[in-house]
Amino acid sequence: MSTIEKFNEHVMQTYGRLPIVLDKGKKREAVDENGKSYIDFGSGIGTNSLGYCDEKWADAVCAQVRSVQHTSNYYYTTVQADYAKRLCEATGYKNVFFGNSGAEANECAIKIARKYSFDKYGKGRHTIVTLVNSFHGRTIATLSATGQEVFHNYFFPFVDGFVNVTANDIQSLEKLLEEDKTICAVMFEFVQGEGGVNPLTKEFVDMIFALCAEKDILTVADEVQTGIGRTGTLLASEQYGVKPDITSLAKGIAGGVPMGACLASEKCSEVLGKGSHGSTFGGNPIACAGAAAVLDRVCEKGFLDEVNAKSEYFRKKLSEIPEIEGVDGLGLMLGARLKTKKAADILTAASEKGLLILTAKEKLRFLPPLTITYEEIDRGIEILKELLA
Ligand SMILES: *Cc1c(COP(=O)(O)O)cnc(C)c1O
Numbered sequence: 449m450s451t452i453e454k455f456n457e458h459v460m461q462t463y464g465r466l467p468i469v470l471d472k473g474k475k476r477e478a479v480d481e482n483g484k485s486y487i488d489f490g491s492g493i494g495t496n497s498l499g500y501c502d503e504k505w506a507d508a509v510c511a512q513v514r515s516v517q518h519t520s521n522y523y524y525t526t527v528q529a530d531y532a533k534r535l536c537e538a539t540g541y542k543n544v545f546f547g548n549s550g551a552e553a554n555e556c557a558i559k560i561a562r563k564y565s566f567d568k569y570g571k572g573r574h575t576i577v578t579l580v581n582s583f584h585g586r587t588i589a590t591l592s593a594t595g596q597e598v599f600h601n602y603f604f605p606f607v608d609g610f611v612n613v614t615a616n617d618i619q620s621l622e623k624l625l626e627e628d629k630t631i632c633a634v635m636f637e638f639v640q641g642e643g644g645v646n647p648l649t650k651e652f653v654d655m656i657f658a659l660c661a662e663k664d665i666l667t668v669a670d671e672v673q674t675g676i677g678r679t680g681t682l683l684a685s686e687q688y689g690v691k692p693d694i695t696s697l698a699k700g701i702a703g704g705v706p707m708g709a710c711l712a713s714e715k716c717s718e719v720l721g722k723g724s725h726g727s728t729f730g731g732n733p734i735a736c737a738g739a740a741a742v743l744d745r746v747c748e749k750g751f752l753d754e755v756n757a758k759s760e761y762f763r764k765k766l767s768e769i770p771e772i773e774g775v776d777g778l779g780l781m782l783g784a785r786l787k788t789k790k791a792a793d794i795l796t797a798a799s800e801k802g803l804l805i806l807t808a809k810e811k812l813r814f815l816p817p818l819t820i821t822y823e824e825i826d827r828g829i830e831i832l833k834e835l836l837a
Pocket of ligand 1: 548549550551552554583584585586637641642670671672673698699
C-alpha cells in the first residue's frame, strides 16, 4: 500500500493535497520520496521560517528533547521563562499565554477581550468586530470570528457576538463603533493572509486605534501569519506605528514546531487569572526551545534588513512577469494577481516542475523561508516565468 493510499484510507479527507510525499528537507528545499527536490516558496504556510532543519534551530530543539520534553503547567521551566522574557522584551508586551496554534492564540485573545470588558462594564459588552475576508482559525469560536461566509456552514450553532466590517472601509467602522454599544474589541490582520494577501491601509489602522482608544475598546492584532519577521519587521504593527492591546502569534514563531502565543499589554495583562484559561501542551519546552532559536536569528543585526531587501527583489522579479498584474503584501508575505491564468492551476503545475507555492483566493501566494537566498528566488521565479508564459 502506498503512502498516499494509506493516508487516504486512514486520515480524514479534510485537505486538498498535492500527490507529493515529502520525506526530507534541507535549507530551502524539500525532497520527496522519489528523491525529487522542490524549492519551497511556501515554507509550510510560513511556519518553517528558517527553512528546513536549520542547524542551530535543530540543535536547540534536539538538546531540549534530550533534557526535558514536557512537564505540564503545574511546574515552571527555565526554557519557557527565558523565552517569555525575551519575546516580551523584543515585542514590548507585558506578558504572554502560550498555546499550540493560531486558533488557540486567538481563542485566548477573544477570552481576554471579553473578560476585560466583563470585569469593567459587566455583562453584555462582548461583541468583537472582525473584518470581511479575515481568517482567524478553525475552532468554533475562531470560525465565528472569521469574516467569510463560506466558513459559516454545517457546524451550527456558531458563537454569537462577532460582527464584520469591510477592511479599509473607514465610514462603516465609524458607524458601527458609534451605534453598537456592545463592542469590546476590534480584531484584524494587518495583512489578510488566507483572505488574499490584502494589507490594511494606514488610514484604516489609524482609525481603528483612534476610535478604540476613545471608547475603551481593545485592539487585537492577529499576527499569526504576519508575525516574527514575516513582513520585514518583528511584528507588522511596527510598520503601521501602532501598539495593539493584544497580539496573537503562531505559524513561524517556533520554526516549524507547533506553538501559539497571545501577547498582552500592561492594560490587559492581568485579565486572565488562575483557573481562567489553560492548555496542556502550552509553553511546551521543545516548542519554546525552537521559538527561542527563531527569535535569536530574527533579532540578529541585519537579519530583517535582508528580509526587506529580498522582499524588494522578489517583488521586482514577480512584477517583470507579463502575466502578473500586480503584487501585494509586505516583506516576504506576497500575493501576485494574475491576468488570465488560474492560481490553482499554476500551483499544481509549479509542483510538477519542482516549485512549491501557495494560493490565497485568486492570487498566487508566497511565504518563502526568511532565509531564502537570491539564487533560490531566481530559480523559483524562472519556473514561474515558464509556467506563466
Ligand atoms: C493560519 C492562521 C490562523 C490559524 O492558525 P492555526 O495554527 O491553523 O490554528 C489564524 N489566523 C491567521 C491570520 C492565520 O494565518
